[in-house]
Amino acid sequence: xxxxxxxxxxxxxxxxxxxxxxxxxxxxxxxxxxxxxxxxxxxxxxxxxxxxxxxxxxxxxxxxxxxxxxxxxxxxxxxxxxxxxxxxxxxxxxxxxxxxxxxxxxxxxxxxxxxxxxxxxxxxxxxxxxxxxxxxxxxxxxxxxxxxxxxxxxxxxxxxxxxxxxxxxxxxxxxxxxxxxxxxxxxxxxxxxxxxxxxxxxxxxxxxxxxxxxxxxxxxxxxxxxxxxxxxxxxxxxxxxxxxxxxxxxxxxxxxxxxxxxxxxxxxxxxxxxxxxxxxxxxxxxxxxxxxxxxx
Amino acid sequence: xxxxxxxxxxxxxxxxxxxxxxxxxxxxxxxxxxxxxxxxxxxxxxxxxxxxxxxxxxxxxxxxxxxxxxxxxxxxxxxxxxxxxxxxxxxxxxxxxxxxxxxxxxxxxxxxxxxxxxxxxxxxxxxxxxxxxxxxxxxxxxxxxxxxxxxxxxxxxxxxxxxxxxxxxxxxxxxxxxxxxxxxxxxxxxxxxxxxxxxxxxxxxxxxxxxxxxxxxxxxxxxxxxxxxxxxxxxxxxxxxxxxxxxxxxxxxxxxxxxxxxxxxxxxxxxxxxxxxxxxxxxxxxxxxxxxxxxxxxxxxxxxxxxxxxxxxxxxxxxxxxxxxxxxxxxxxxxxxxxx
Numbered sequence: 001x002x003x004x005x006x007x008x009x010x011x012x013x014x015x016x017x018x019x020x021x022x023x024x025x026x027x028x029x030x031x032x033x034x035x036x037x038x039x040x041x042x043x044x045x046x047x048x049x050x051x052x053x054x055x056x057x058x059x060x061x062x063x064x065x066x067x068x069x070x071x072x073x074x075x076x077x078x079x080x081x082x083x084x085x086x087x088x089x090x091x092x093x094x095x096x097x098x099x100x101x102x103x104x105x106x107x108x109x110x111x112x113x114x115x116x117x118x119x120x121x122x123x124x125x126x127x128x129x130x131x132x133x134x135x136x137x138x139x140x141x142x143x144x145x146x147x148x149x150x151x152x153x154x155x156x157x158x159x160x161x162x163x164x165x166x167x168x169x170x171x172x173x174x175x176x177x178x179x180x181x182x183x184x185x186x187x188x189x190x191x192x193x194x195x196x197x198x199x200x201x202x203x204x205x206x207x208x209x210x211x212x213x214x215x216x217x218x219x220x221x222x223x224x225x226x227x228x229x230x231x232x233x234x235x236x237x238x239x240x241x242x243x244x245x246x247x248x249x250x251x252x253x254x255x256x257x258x259x260x261x262x263x264x265x266x267x268x269x270x271x272x273x274x275x276x277x278x279x280x281x282x283x284x285x286x287x288x289x290x291x292x293x294x295x296x
Numbered sequence: 297x298x299x300x301x302x303x304x305x306x307x308x309x310x311x312x313x314x315x316x317x318x319x320x321x322x323x324x325x326x327x328x329x330x331x332x333x334x335x336x337x338x339x340x341x342x343x344x345x346x347x348x349x350x351x352x353x354x355x356x357x358x359x360x361x362x363x364x365x366x367x368x369x370x371x372x373x374x375x376x377x378x379x380x381x382x383x384x385x386x387x388x389x390x391x392x393x394x395x396x397x398x399x400x401x402x403x404x405x406x407x408x409x410x411x412x413x414x415x416x417x418x419x420x421x422x423x424x425x426x427x428x429x430x431x432x433x434x435x436x437x438x439x440x441x442x443x444x445x446x447x448x449x450x451x452x453x454x455x456x457x458x459x460x461x462x463x464x465x466x467x468x469x470x471x472x473x474x475x476x477x478x479x480x481x482x483x484x485x486x487x488x489x490x491x492x493x494x495x496x497x498x499x500x501x502x503x504x505x506x507x508x509x510x511x512x513x514x515x516x517x518x519x520x521x522x523x524x525x526x527x528x529x530x531x532x533x534x535x536x537x538x539x540x541x542x543x544x545x546x547x548x549x550x551x552x553x554x555x556x557x558x559x560x561x562x563x564x565x566x567x568x569x570x571x572x573x574x575x576x577x578x579x580x581x582x583x584x585x586x587x588x589x590x591x592x593x594x595x596x597x598x599x600x601x602x603x604x605x606x607x608x609x610x611x612x613x614x615x616x617x618x619x620x621x622x623x624x625x626x627x628x629x630x631x632x633x634x635x636x
Contacts, residue, residue, distance in 0.1 A: 018408045019364050023372045065367050068549045091576040258575050260547050263408035267544030273599035
């Protein structure tokens, strides 16, 4: 029954090994907030880089030689060719090792993996992006993608909440959007102190869900709400969206799980019958209702 | 399908001939009541009446630990040469184990083809052997007590001989090579097969109604049974290790002492371990033992069905044998069904 397909794969070349990372180089590293740097990376082999493509919301497995591998989402947008950008928090053994590397040091990358955001399906709709904390990392890819293809989308609204002003990722970049009139960029923090050596905060203070009240005349039925943040964040954001009658299948979430192999084999990122690495990391709230482990 | 007959008096000579086709591995005794699959030294070692081995045949396809890549600081990552290139003739697999390999084939194929698995898979040849169930076998309930494919040859035991079903071209070659040991199957042989086969169907002590099990599992998601099993389970992972279809693995790097080079390995893992879901921030997604036990059972009988169209349990009974806490998978499902 299933014995015949095997032979088709018998003579695959080494390039087809899905576990083999491509060599890449750290071109530059931009400190953003404490223990959260943006790594700008390019493939060592230009031929690989030229043909490489991805979607906002996808991730890659980043190898530090001698330490291991971690799944990291892409923060750059495929609409801007060139360097790949990864916003990496210094968290575990592998990311600590990554932080010890210098510019021009070699790393391994493989991917892209995951479904990414449904950028085509969302065309013609409003986009409401809601980020909490580090959740801005994958949403920044979608944000810049949509801004680069501005005519394909109706209203674009970004709501981003962080704990302190010093925790806001891409702060300068996002603040520069506040003056644009083709996007509503709303930033908020839970608390702000006037620290001597930090930029003063003149923005909003409060939870990101409070910002929803400030949005006027949004046709929720024609809006994709895309949320990304820590587990607790989803509970509040999704409830707030449901209260406002957003359709369940247009509430999208990008989830964090232990995506070890990235290719749907190792099992660790399983949520019910879905694998976060293959079927996700972007799921709809409708998926979540049917896969109870997803957000509770 | 072509069917031949092998008289029992010729069986050892038949097995010896297999060595011309590859490295022969067989079920052999390990201790008093345990069996393992291992390389054959002599055909007398074959445990013809064995029922289940400790480790399942998955060890030939995805070893407990295997090297994926080698790395060093200057050259990056290189593929590891396969540990063996020889064809392995794995003799004596029962239908449940043959089905388990078909399940693993599905998992390791797909959008991303696992090259390590299939490198081994194409060199693994399978000669099946019929069996008589014991009180832990529930393959009949799982629909895995018989196989129509997935083997090169399949031997069904009669009183003084075996019916030999030929499944592949290689099977046909083996039959040609051993033609002086084989006989043509007669009408009375086929009659004998049917009698034995019908008697075997009646020999199952265990019966598990699997007809709407995925639905029952959905309904009983919050059942107290899970808390009971969670309290009983030691989360040792034995059931995963001996399960012929548990395929989860960890990937990790192991540095050599030179500080320059090392290997990227993969190693069997179990969803019963707390760290299985742990992400970098320290968060885990199945905190209690009950959560993790439930996930394992649901994955076998519900999630896998949604993903691949069949349960991933083949009813081999190994997990019942291996559980130090005495948890019996069949009883768990019967309790959830309210029939035990």
